[in-house]
Amino acid sequence: MPFVRKLSHFVALSPGEIAVLNELQSDRLVVRRHREIITEGRTYDCMYVLIQGYAIRCQVLRNGGRQVLNVVLPGDIIGFPVTFFERAQYTVTALTDAMLSPIPHASLISLTKHHPRLAAKVFWSFAIEAAMYVDHLTNIGRRSAVERVANFVLEMLVRLQVIGLADENSFQLPLTQEQISDAIGLSAPHLNRTLRELRADDLLDLQDRRVIIKDIEAVRALAGFQGYHFNRLHLPEPARAIDGEGQPDLAALFATADVSQH
Amino acid sequence: MPFVRKLSHFVALSPGEIAVLNELQSDRLVVRRHREIITEGRTYDCMYVLIQGYAIRCQVLRNGGRQVLNVVLPGDIIGFPVTFFERAQYTVTALTDAMLSPIPHASLISLTKHHPRLAAKVFWSFAIEAAMYVDHLTNIGRRSAVERVANFVLEMLVRLQVIGLADENSFQLPLTQEQISDAIGLSAPHLNRTLRELRADDLLDLQDRRVIIKDIEAVRALAGFQGYHFNRLHLPEPARAIDGEGQPDLAALFATADVSQH
């Protein structure tokens, strides 16, 4: 289960919590390539965990311009923030045939009640999405074309490594150059020229939907890559927790596993 | 309490819930103009509600470039996602003298346990932040200078109206032109020229930190402004909630107010 794998990378999960998470993702749903998973303007009562496949979140402007907000990888949750509003803010499209697991909002609320600490961990993980948007923002707002490509490629590398879909310095990525260019705010021709430059300098190569980073250190230096949000999440630990109300069952509240029936 | 006011705009709150939220924000902290509230790279055990004043979230690049990620207004929570990681991803700086209320992470977790439905509402509200980042992304990635300014100004108008700090078509905004330009990915000179254009066309005016939108409809048309995330939040309602496990206390779980001691 890629979601558990990814979440484990960011925060400790007890066996009981893992069981609950797997239970949550027991429903399955298949979406074919190029179909929309979420459609802008519509209403949704659930989120989706992407079990297998790839997708993009995407906004379209009246003049035809597109912004690819984000690439969705296996283990990512589709639905934050988009399904939390009465009308979806953007569209999510499957890039490949994809397998999803719907998670009704009601289940999340229910989790909040019955497994509060686990729910907090899930909500905490939404911070990762938000942090990625933040980094994209600086990337697009304040960097040159080469720097943008370098950052994009490094982000993908690290995210794919977390879920075991990238090796040391290369990975598959089912995006066309046009989609990549829409993700980093460039025109497709200019992205192509920028890639040529990077290839000429032996920094990285992109062919047949495969990215090979030939000189990671150089690319990292070029990108000014920080990647703070690939650090672990920071939840209060039981030992340090302080609660003004002095609840009697405080210790239980902050116990690592709040799952009793397993 | 601006946070309650803002949250009420997005989701229904019972009197009991409002009381709990006010209790949460009882601590006070003053930060002077130009001081940092959150510093990149450091660790935090609490979030802050901005009670009064203004702030900006901001990332700095090695080459000196800055990206203003966001303007923080009264009622906004400072700390999502930035304090949820072991190292803060960006810096938050007070633009004016500011009053804050610290909310320990532990209190949030505690809320999850004791007032699960209210906690869900608070976590749900984080989607608003993320949705704003998403809109900034398309704004910066795919729009021209005039369009960016139009969008920026409209977003500020609506956000300030929600908390009662803007009238029909104008508002104070304590940002220099340089800071605004860093927010929308332009250079300061070019922002200035763009403002001149907009002023010449009688669309809007910016003087002495005050924005006056002279022709809202025209600006809105120019911006292609959607503002989906100013819609209400969409939580499951008690009536429609479905829980696979068939918990006996389901009705209680989804009751609007889950606060008993008030």
Next chain:
DNA sequence: CGGTACATTGAAGGGGCTCAATCCACGTGG
């Protein structure tokens, strides 16, 4: 074989940047 999807390349132009210089309001100290 023609059609589709995508990568690649070229030429031309413009939108926005860089780097200043200037202006202006304001506060501060001599």
Next chain:
DNA sequence: CCACGTGGATTGAGCCCCTTCAATGTACCG
């Protein structure tokens, strides 16, 4: 009261990065 410093707004000149609009190339596929 004026000289000066400072932070910010405004304007100008030059240019380059990137866009636009094609055309061309190249797989793959029914």
